[in-house]
Amino acid sequence: MFELQNQKGTSKVNSKSASQVVSKVASKIALTLFPLLSLTVGAIEPVGAQTTLPDIAGHWAEGCIQELQTRRIINGYPDGTFRPNAPVTRAEFATMLDIAFSERRDVRPAIGFVDLPANYWATPAIATAYRRGFLRGYPGDRFNPAQNIPRVQVLVALASGLDYAANHKPEETLPRTFADATSIPEYAYTAVAAATERRLAVNYPERDRLNPNALASRAEVASFLCQALMQYQSPIPLEYVARVAIVPETELRGVWITNIDSEVLFSKENLTAAMERLAALNFNTVYPTVWNWGYTLYPSDVAKAVTGRSVRLVTPIDENLDPDLGVGDRDMLREMVAEGKRLGLRVIPWFEFGFMAPADSELARRKPEWITERLDGTREKMEGIHSRVWLNPFHPEVQQFITDLIVEIIENYDVAGIQLDDHLGLPSEFGYDDYTVALYKREHDGNPPPEDPKDPDWLRWRADKITEYKDRLFRAIKRANPDAIVSLSPNPQRFSYREFLADWETWERQGLVEEIILQVYRDDNRVFATELENPEVETARTHVPFAIGILTGLKGRPVEGDRIAEQVQIAREKGFAGVSFFFYESMWKWSEQSAEQREVLFESLFPEPATIPSLVDDWEPSR
Numbered sequence: 001m002f003e004l005q006n007q008k009g010t011s012k013v014n015s016k017s018a019s020q021v022v023s024k025v026a027s028k029i030a031l032t033l034f035p036l037l038s039l040t041v042g043a044i045e046p047v048g049a050q051t052t053l054p055d056i057a058g059h060w061a062e063g064c065i066q067e068l069q070t071r072r073i074i075n076g077y078p079d080g081t082f083r084p085n086a087p088v089t090r091a092e093f094a095t096m097l098d099i100a101f102s103e104r105r106d107v108r109p110a111i112g113f114v115d116l117p118a119n120y121w122a123t124p125a126i127a128t129a130y131r132r133g134f135l136r137g138y139p140g141d142r143f144n145p146a147q148n149i150p151r152v153q154v155l156v157a158l159a160s161g162l163d164y165a166a167n168h169k170p171e172e173t174l175p176r177t178f179a180d181a182t183s184i185p186e187y188a189y190t191a192v193a194a195a196t197e198r199r200l201a202v203n204y205p206e207r208d209r210l211n212p213n214a215l216a217s218r219a220e221v222a223s224f225l226c227q228a229l230m231q232y233q234s235p236i237p238l239e240y241v242a243r244v245a246i247v248p249e250t251e252l253r254g255v256w257i258t259n260i261d262s263e264v265l266f267s268k269e270n271l272t273a274a275m276e277r278l279a280a281l282n283f284n285t286v287y288p289t290v291w292n293w294g295y296t297l298y299p300s301d302v303a304k305a306v307t308g309r310s311v312r313l314v315t316p317i318d319e320n321l322d323p324d325l326g327v328g329d330r331d332m333l334r335e336m337v338a339e340g341k342r343l344g345l346r347v348i349p350w351f352e353f354g355f356m357a358p359a360d361s362e363l364a365r366r367k368p369e370w371i372t373e374r375l376d377g378t379r380e381k382m383e384g385i386h387s388r389v390w391l392n393p394f395h396p397e398v399q400q401f402i403t404d405l406i407v408e409i410i411e412n413y414d415v416a417g418i419q420l421d422d423h424l425g426l427p428s429e430f431g432y433d434d435y436t437v438a439l440y441k442r443e444h445d446g447n448p449p450p451e452d453p454k455d456p457d458w459l460r461w462r463a464d465k466i467t468e469y470k471d472r473l474f475r476a477i478k479r480a481n482p483d484a485i486v487s488l489s490p491n492p493q494r495f496s497y498r499e500f501l502a503d504w505e506t507w508e509r510q511g512l513v514e515e516i517i518l519q520v521y522r523d524d525n526r527v528f529a530t531e532l533e534n535p536e537v538e539t540a541r542t543h544v545p546f547a548i549g550i551l552t553g554l555k556g557r558p559v560e561g562d563r564i565a566e567q568v569q570i571a572r573e574k575g576f577a578g579v580s581f582f583f584y585e586s587m588w589k590w591s592e593q594s595a596e597q598r599e600v601l602f603e604s605l606f607p608e609p610a611t612i613p614s615l616v617d618d619w620e621p622s623r
Contacts, residue, residue: 053082061219063235064226084219091122091145098125106131113143134161152212156191164194167575176245178210201242232529251610252547252578254285262585266326279343282606290349294361298333302404346416354423359387372433410480417485425502463503474512487515505536514615521551545577545613553586561601577613
């Protein structure tokens with residue numbers, strides 16, 4: 001026995017009459033993508049329920065068609081073929097929509113189409129597609145169910161039913177995206193732009209030719225459905241998926257500049273050349289590191305009082321370099337700020353190491369009482385091949401030290417703000433030092449903290465204590481300079497919270513963050529895209545400028561230009577406030593591409609200057 005779908009669910013037909021039913025409806029249903037009808041116990045195999053479709057082998061949409069067949073959304077013909085190049089009628093398309101988007105709710109009341117008899121096989125599905133906002137009729141309340149549907153109608157239907165809106169101006173993006181944009185009907189312009197931004201437009205063999213008024217083939221409709229259902233997880237080859245040409249007029253274009261595997265900061269000549277290069281490529285923000293390896297990279301009275309040294313640019317792991325290289329009478333940060341003013345680059349110092357310090361640093365040796373530990377009393381944690389310790393973020397002296405360092409920058413330099421990351425937290429295995437345990441006991445009737453470092457209440461207590469400090473730090477920064485932006489560059493929330501007790505979602509909701517750059521360093525672009533869809537990301541981006549951190553490479557981990565460009569594109573399509581690259585040196589080095597080729601890449605990404613989205617400047621979200 002098998003079931004035929006109707007508006008309310010299914011209409012059961014017993015196995016005795018199954019062959020009669022097939023003979024009556026096969027001539028009408030065979031032209032469809034043949035929705036795979038539900039099976040019940042004792043059923044015969046429905047027509048076209050084969051697991052292989054021989055005429056799609058090697059087809060550009062083969063993976064998509066197979067995926068939709070597995071999901072029981074489409075199937076083949078009674079003769080075992082799929083016929084990927086055959087057209088699709090409006091009635092057939094309505095049936096596919098009914099199955100593919102069964103969870104969608106009605107958005108308008110039903111109407112009666114004059115050319116749809118009550119007993120017409122697709123009437124229930126057409127009624128549902130109309131009520132859910134996917135399809136409309138023609139003048140005179142006609143639906144024209146037997147009319148073959150053009151590609152543009154498929155895209156408009158999907159954009160309408162899925163409530164897609166264009167994040168960018170269609171009159172600007174579509175002509176840059178499609179060579180035949182002038183062929184797009186006026187009524188469809190905005191919907192096509194919205195669908196293209198969501199990567200629904202699949203164009204084979206030329207990605208930049210939409211052919212909007214051509215009749216949609218079965219394979220093309222399948223590909224549109226795959227994109228709508230799976231988006232970045234769709235098996236459609238990326239080279240056939242149209243990517244809307246977006247070059248925002250307002251966009252954060254940032255770069256982290258560090259002293260690891262880079263000599264940019266070691267001389268004024270190198271620093272100036274780097275800043276000029278970035279300005280010429282239409283970047284607008286730099287995030288230079290100012291605190292790492294237990295040292296400040298600017299002359300600091302606060303650091304000197306605690307560590308005995310006021311500034312160091314070379315990291316201790318660069319044993320072949322003079323520890324005093326690039327220091328002398330220089331002030332790297334002051335030079336950076338001056339060059340930024342001259343070239344129109346915003347400078348936001350990056351407080352890179354947060355509460356972390358090398359285990360053998362002068363800071364750790366001088367202040368052992370500031371170091372936290374695990375349950376077993378151990379203090380060191382390996383970061384790659386380097387041994388680290390963590391300053392106790394719950395200790396008032398540690399908090400004051402960090403606050404004093406940051407406020408020192410805000411008061412003494414004309415910077416746009418300060419950037420923190422989830423190193424302003426603590427690896428969750430730590431927090432069992434005497435000071436923290438005593439503090440916990442005072443607040444828990446003398447009970448010690450749980451031995452499980454991932455105990456939910458223990459995670460929450462420590463994270464909340466760090467949030468309390470973050471609140472005090474934010475207020476201290478604002479007292480020093482009310483216009484200084486408090487920027488944050490964390491990992492995704494779940495990792496940041498569980499592994500580093502850095503609850504940036506709460507920080508943002510409490511108004512303690514004014515710019516976020518989420519570090520999404522992923523090799524797989526589909527995984528990259530998925531990370532941008534987490535609920536806390538969607539919420540935060542409506543409150544503050546929210547950009548995406550993209551890895552351009554490490555010394556032992558090169559990243560090719562195509563992946564960089566694709567991730568910038570994804571961030572733009574999703575309407576984020578911009579991107580920042582980690583890090584400057586890897587933008588040009590360690591790739592199979594030459595430095596000149598990489599420069600061409602960034603020229604293509606940022607062909608025109610862009611203003612910086614800033615909460616201070618009445619920022620508004622793009623969607």
